[in-house]
Amino acid sequence: MRAGLAAICFVGALTTACEDAVITSPTATPVDVNSFSSIINPGSAASRDFILTSSGTVSVTLTTTTPAGVSLGLGIGIPRSNGSCALSAGVQTVAGGSAQIALSAEAATYCAKVYDPGTVTGPTTFTILISRP
Secondary structure: OHHHHHHHHHHHHHHHHHHHOOOOOOOOOOOEEEEEEEEEOOOOEEEEEEEEOOOEEEEEEEEEEEOOOOOEEEEEEEEOOOOOEEEEEEEEEOOOOOOOEEEEEOOEEEEEEEEOOOOOOOOEEEEEEEEEO
């Protein structure tokens, strides 16, 4: 009888302890989003350097072009000492609402580059969003 009473008390104690427990979800890594707008001409490119202070996923979104519908080259790379951007990954894409390119990267300095892949026929204005941890 005492063993049964002890088991009931033990279960009751666990139930009370669980009622007071607070369950939290892990916090997401904060994301810093920067906008960069410029103009490229046929055969040219424009890039923007950015620094990752912690490792994580970097993504770049080509959000707008003027004229609309122009397919541009978009990439992520390492800045060179001469000011150019040596691409690690690149795609040819039109503007859209979600990232067209993303990659995992360690803390360091990187660059995002927009370039003419042979489709630009005149001055083309663009805006990109760079998302990083």
